[in-house]
Amino acid sequence: MLVVLLAVLHWSLRRAGGGERIQKETRAWFGGVLALWIALDWPVGALAGYLASAHMLQYLLTALVAPPLLLLGVPAGAWRRLASRARTVRALRFLTHPLIALAIFQVTLYYTHRTRALRPRWVLEELELPYRLQLIDLFGGEGQTAAYRRIHPHGSVPAIDIDGHVMIESCAICHWLSDRYAEKQLAPPASEAAARMDYEQWIFYVPGTLEPLAFQILLHSVILPETQRVPDMLPWATRRYQSLLKFLNKALAERDYIAGDRFSTADILLGSTLLWLPEMLDNQPALSDYTARLQQRAAYQRAATDPAPRA
Numbered sequence: 001m002l003v004v005l006l007a008v009l010h011w012s013l014r015r016a017g018g019g020e021r022i023q024k025e026t027r028a029w030f031g032g033v034l035a036l037w038i039a040l041d042w043p044v045g046a047l048a049g050y051l052a053s054a055h056m057l058q059y060l061l062t063a064l065v066a067p068p069l070l071l072l073g074v075p076a077g078a079w080r081r082l083a084s085r086a087r088t089v090r091a092l093r094f095l096t097h098p099l100i101a102l103a104i105f106q107v108t109l110y111y112t113h114r115t116r117a118l119r120p121r122w123v124l125e126e127l128e129l130p131y132r133l134q135l136i137d138l139f140g141g142e143g144q145t146a147a148y149r150r151i152h153p154h155g156s157v158p159a160i161d162i163d164g165h166v167m168i169e170s171c172a173i174c175h176w177l178s179d180r181y182a183e184k185q186l187a188p189p190a191s192e193a194a195a196r197m198d199y200e201q202w203i204f205y206v207p208g209t210l211e212p213l214a215f216q217i218l219l220h221s222v223i224l225p226e227t228q229r230v231p232d233m234l235p236w237a238t239r240r241y242q243s244l245l246k247f248l249n250k251a252l253a254e255r256d257y258i259a260g261d262r263f264s265t266a267d268i269l270l271g272s273t274l275l276w277l278p279e280m281l282d283n284q285p286a287l288s289d290y291t292a293r294l295q296q297r298a299a300y301q302r303a304a305t306d307p308a309p310r311a
Ligand SMILES: N[C@@H](CCC(=O)N[C@@H](CS)C(=O)NCC(=O)O)C(=O)O
Pocket: 114, 115, 116, 117, 138, 143, 154, 155, 156, 157, 158, 168, 169, 170, 171
C-alpha cells in the first residue's frame, strides 16, 4: 500500500511543479503518507507487537491522522475541483469518526458466558485492551449456524478476531495475547529462562493434563443428558483428578503463583479451570486460597460479569 501511496505522491509532487514550490495540498498528502508509514512500518508499527500503547497509537495515526491529510492533499488540489467545501467536511467527519476506527481496528471476542471464553476475556481485562464482546447463544444453537461456523469451524467458543485475523483455541489465544503485549508482564520474557520454562510448562499442563479430566467429570455428571452419561467413567477420572489437585495444592502451598513469583497467564488458565469444579477444592486449602485470591482481582471480576444478565 505504501508503494502505491508513494507513487501517487511522486506524481502529485511533479504536478506541483517538480518540487519548486510544494503546495499546501502536496504537503498534506505527504503528511498522510508519513503518518501511515510511521503507523504501519516504522517506528510505531515495529513496536506494536510489544507495546499496547504503540498499538493504540497505530490506530490513532491510521484512523484519525492519515485519512484527513490524504483527503486534503488528494492529489494536489484535484479534490477541491471535485467536491464542495461542505462535502469535504462531511467526508472528513466520516473518515475520522471513532466508529470507523473501531470497525477497522477491533478486537472482537466471540463469547458465551460461563464457558472457556472466560479465559481470553480475563487476559484482555488484565491487559486493559479495548475489545468488543460478540455474544454467541451457544446453548440456543447459534454455534452451529453457517454464519458462526465461518468464524469457528467447530461452532465452539471462544474465537477472537484481532485486526481482521481470526484465531481459535482459548489457551493459544491467551498465550499469544500475553506475548504480544509483553509490557504488561503477563508472561515471563524468553530471557528469564527458568521462569519462562515454568510458564510454558503450566500453559500446556492445563489443556493437556488437567482440563481433560475435569471435562470428563463434568461431561458424565452434568453436561451430557442422563441417558448418555457413563457413570463408570467417574471414579477413575475423579481419583486421577484428585491426585492432580494434591500435587497442585503442594506446589501452591509454597508460592502464591504457579509460574515464578509473579501473576501470569498460567494462573488465568489454571485458576479458571480449577473453578470448573470448586467443590473438589474443599480439602485442598492452598488451592482454595489460590482461587479465592485470583477471584479478588479486579480484572477477573470484570471478566466474570455476565454481559447480558437476565432481568
Ligand atoms: N479446546 C477449545 C475447546 C472449545 C470448546 O469446546 N468450547 C465449548 C464451550 S466451553 C463449546 O463451544 N462447546 C460447544 C461446541 O463445541 O459445540 C478451546 O479451548 O477453545
